[in-house]
Amino acid sequence: MIEGARWRRSVYFHLPLVMFVVLLLFPFYWMVITTFRPDGELYRPWNAKNYNPFWTWHPTLEHIRLLVEDTLFSTWLWNTMLISLASTAISLVCGVFAGYALSRLKFRFAGSLGTGIFVTYLVPQTLLFIPLADVIRNFQLGDTPWSLILTYPTFLIPFSTWLMMGYFKAIPKELEECARIDGASRWQAMIYIILPVAVPGILSAGIFAFTLSWNEFIYALVFLSSSAQKTIPVGVVSELVRGDVFYWGSLMAGALLGSIPVAVVYSFFVEHYVAGLTGSVKG
Amino acid sequence: MARVSRRSLLKVTGTTAAAATTGGLAGILASGRAPAYAQTSTVHWLKWNDFVPAADEHLRKKAIPEAEKALGIKITLETINANDLQARTTAAIQSKSGADLIMAFNSNCQLYAESLADVTALCEAVGPSQGGYYDTMKGNCHDGKNWISVPYCVIPGLIAYRKSWFNAVGATTFPATWEEYRAVGMKLKAAGHPLGQTLGHTFGDAPGFAYPFMWSFGGKEVEADGKTVAINSKETIESVKFMAGFWKDAHDEGGLAWDDSSNNRAFLSGTIAATLNGASIYIESVRRAAQYMTEDGKEMRTDIAHAPMPRGPGGASAFHGSQSTMVMGYSKNQKAAVDFLRWFHTPANFEPWFTSQKGFASGPTKVWETNKMWDEDPVMKPFRTAASVGRVPGYAGRPNQKAAEALTKYIVVDMYAKAVQGMAAEASVSWAEGELKKIYSV
Numbered sequence: 001m002i003e004g005a006r007w008r009r010s011v012y013f014h015l016p017l018v019m020f021v022v023l024l025l026f027p028f029y030w031m032v033i034t035t036f037r038p039d040g041e042l043y044r045p046w047n048a049k050n051y052n053p054f055w056t057w058h059p060t061l062e063h064i065r066l067l068v069e070d071t072l073f074s075t076w077l078w079n080t081m082l083i084s085l086a087s088t089a090i091s092l093v094c095g096v097f098a099g100y101a102l103s104r105l106k107f108r109f110a111g112s113l114g115t116g117i118f119v120t121y122l123v124p125q126t127l128l129f130i131p132l133a134d135v136i137r138n139f140q141l142g143d144t145p146w147s148l149i150l151t152y153p154t155f156l157i158p159f160s161t162w163l164m165m166g167y168f169k170a171i172p173k174e175l176e177e178c179a180r181i182d183g184a185s186r187w188q189a190m191i192y193i194i195l196p197v198a199v200p201g202i203l204s205a206g207i208f209a210f211t212l213s214w215n216e217f218i219y220a221l222v223f224l225s226s227s228a229q230k231t232i233p234v235g236v237v238s239e240l241v242r243g244d245v246f247y248w249g250s251l252m253a254g255a256l257l258g259s260i261p262v263a264v265v266y267s268f269f270v271e272h273y274v275a276g277l278t279g280s281v282k283g
Numbered sequence: 284m285a286r287v288s289r290r291s292l293l294k295v296t297g298t299t300a301a302a303a304t305t306g307g308l309a310g311i312l313a314s315g316r317a318p319a320y321a322q323t324s325t326v327h328w329l330k331w332n333d334f335v336p337a338a339d340e341h342l343r344k345k346a347i348p349e350a351e352k353a354l355g356i357k358i359t360l361e362t363i364n365a366n367d368l369q370a371r372t373t374a375a376i377q378s379k380s381g382a383d384l385i386m387a388f389n390s391n392c393q394l395y396a397e398s399l400a401d402v403t404a405l406c407e408a409v410g411p412s413q414g415g416y417y418d419t420m421k422g423n424c425h426d427g428k429n430w431i432s433v434p435y436c437v438i439p440g441l442i443a444y445r446k447s448w449f450n451a452v453g454a455t456t457f458p459a460t461w462e463e464y465r466a467v468g469m470k471l472k473a474a475g476h477p478l479g480q481t482l483g484h485t486f487g488d489a490p491g492f493a494y495p496f497m498w499s500f501g502g503k504e505v506e507a508d509g510k511t512v513a514i515n516s517k518e519t520i521e522s523v524k525f526m527a528g529f530w531k532d533a534h535d536e537g538g539l540a541w542d543d544s545s546n547n548r549a550f551l552s553g554t555i556a557a558t559l560n561g562a563s564i565y566i567e568s569v570r571r572a573a574q575y576m577t578e579d580g581k582e583m584r585t586d587i588a589h590a591p592m593p594r595g596p597g598g599a600s601a602f603h604g605s606q607s608t609m610v611m612g613y614s615k616n617q618k619a620a621v622d623f624l625r626w627f628h629t630p631a632n633f634e635p636w637f638t639s640q641k642g643f644a645s646g647p648t649k650v651w652e653t654n655k656m657w658d659e660d661p662v663m664k665p666f667r668t669a670a671s672v673g674r675v676p677g678y679a680g681r682p683n684q685k686a687a688e689a690l691t692k693y694i695v696v697d698m699y700a701k702a703v704q705g706m707a708a709e710a711s712v713s714w715a716e717g718e719l720k721k722i723y724s725v
Binding site: 039040042043044048129130131133134136137142218221222225226227234237238239241242243244245246248 | 327329331332333334335336359361362363364365366367370371373374375377378379380381382487488543544547548551552553560561563567571573574575578643
């Protein structure tokens with residue numbers, strides 16, 4: 001906290017904080033206001049009389065109606081939820097075990113294996129989708145949710161593993177060693193002692209994995225073809241961009257409604273999430 | 284429970300497989316598939332989400348059911364955002380699976396020439412019987428020996444402009460030369476209504492403006508041999524110098540960051556006075572007439588007119604957007620796919636789709652210039668013959684894979700964008716020459 005005169009706190013703390021919050025929330029606000037502004041206002045000349053891009057006096061639900069009634073938005077929402085939850089669950093299980101093994105067990109090449117896993121996370125999806133398309137074809141998974149449930153972990157597991165490795169390293173070994181002395185097996189020590197302590201880390205890895213899956217675009221674009229199988233990011237863009245005309249109101253409505261589940265997840269676990277990211281463990 | 288040994292499992296599965304491959308009812312049931320002769324071919328057609336919703340609706344509700352009935356095949360139509368077509372095409376070719384028919388924009392089919400089925404027989408049946416394909420369509424879809432993609436339509440680009448604003452600055456007819464256009468543009472910008480154009484990485488408007496601009500000054504990418512890079516010429520440098528001044532004097536300078544939708548939005552919101560575009564601006568203003576109004580309360584559609592790009596020292600030119608349908612080389616349904624395209628491009632079947640476009644898309648062949656649809660709206664009349672003028676990237680050579688690569692890397696567009704942002708004309712042209720040489724020397 002800034003100490004000293006009141007003005008110092010205002011200038012060095014409150015002002016930057018307000019600017020930061022405004023900067024971060026402005027896109028969200030713009031999304032909301034565009035969702036409810038009628039097209040007549042969206043396309044009004046910027047130099048027209050009484051033009052105000054930041055507010056509307058004639059809010060409309062027309063854009064949401066178009067999104068919900070004229071597209072398969074509810075189906076996309078369900079698909080996105082299913083795929084994100086399943087791929088997050090798979091990734092978390094693998095990430096937790098891999099992270100534990102790499103941080104706790106002593107075996108040859110553990111360090112280089114950890115680095116290798118991290119490096120795989122750095123390979124861009126825009127390159128990986130091409131060979132993965134081959135894999136999806138060979139397993140005949142194209143145009144099914146499995147094509148995403150099984151490919152998203154290719155970038156989620158390395159990330160979760162790396163995050164969990166760091167978290168496990170922050171947990172004192174002594175906790176586990178005490179349990180071992182008391183007769184617990186390594187498995188029991190991990191399940192009953194380490195994992196409960198690591199819950200904030202697991203939650204933050206889960207939230208990150210869920211968000212990444214929720215927003216993923218290129219794999220969903222390439223591996224899914226029928227409209228009823230699509231996820232929100234792909235479905236909305238496919239249906240609401242027609243040639244060089246964008247249905248901005250409905251696009252923003254899609255982005256807004258699509259971001260609500262992620263926002264809810266964040267709001268529920270925000271404390272654990274912050275604790276997980278900072279790696280703090282309360283002994 | 285009885286134990287199943289590996290040997291017995293192999294025996295049972297082997298017998299089942301044998302039954303399946305040797306035929307008979309048991310075999311069919313075991314395989315879970317209809318015998319080949321009874322299966323219906325399914326053609327998966329991937330195309331853009333049409334700007335004209337009625338056109339896609341026509342395909343889904345009328346054309347495809349009729350084709351399915353006539354040809355005894357099943358057709359699945361998938362529409363996506365145009366910008367995403369290339370990613371889908373690349374993945375499909377790499378994995379040798381995916382849609383049987385994929386839409387290609389402009390000369391993009393040249394990039395995938397080796398992975399496409401030869402459609403020469405179909406094109407040579409359709410083109411000549413319908414007045415011949417436009418030269419630009421042949422340029423885009425023919426590799427010099429064979430047709431590699433079936434021309435679908437042309438989406439001509441003309442300048443949409445606000446008549447009243449042009450009149451107000453004394454331009455009662457649309458400027459015929461770039462010099463005149465610049466002079467009018469200066470007055471318009473001074474009056475708060477600049478010209479609007481993009482020089483961003485957009486698949487339609489930016490190349491549609493930059494290439495013909497260069498050609499109209501006499502500039503060209505390569506010599507007629509299609510190999511020798513010739514962009515670093517006096518003519519190209521003059522065009523770049525002109526563009527830098529023209530941009531500053533007459534354009535909305537934010538256009539560098541625009542995408543294909545931005546100029547539509549700027550025009551329809553009354554921010555700019557003119558822009559090169561397909562007919563989408565005007566059609567949108569007609570479609571939702573009450574929404575787009577002029578500053579004095581009239582429907583904007585009544586104040587819009589279209590004109591071809593002005594001419595430069597090298598004459599007039601144009602680069603119209605075009606679409607074609609690629610029959611994918613990996614497809615196991617090539618015959619059904621070609622049969623469908625043959626059916627679709629029959630005049631009686633193509634006409635309802637063509638008229639649903641209201642002039643946004645012209646036919647790929649010249650016969651469609653005489654269609655009575657063009658009499659419906661005089662504002663759309665300039666689009667009727669627009670496709671007959673134009674060139675395709677790769678000029679003065681013929682379009683090929685290299686030219687298509689240069690197009691998708693936006694080298695010509697970036698050459699102008701760099702100059703507009705302050706780079707010396709000679710330096711930006713020299714940069715473009717270097718980039719083109721990297722492509723053409725391989």
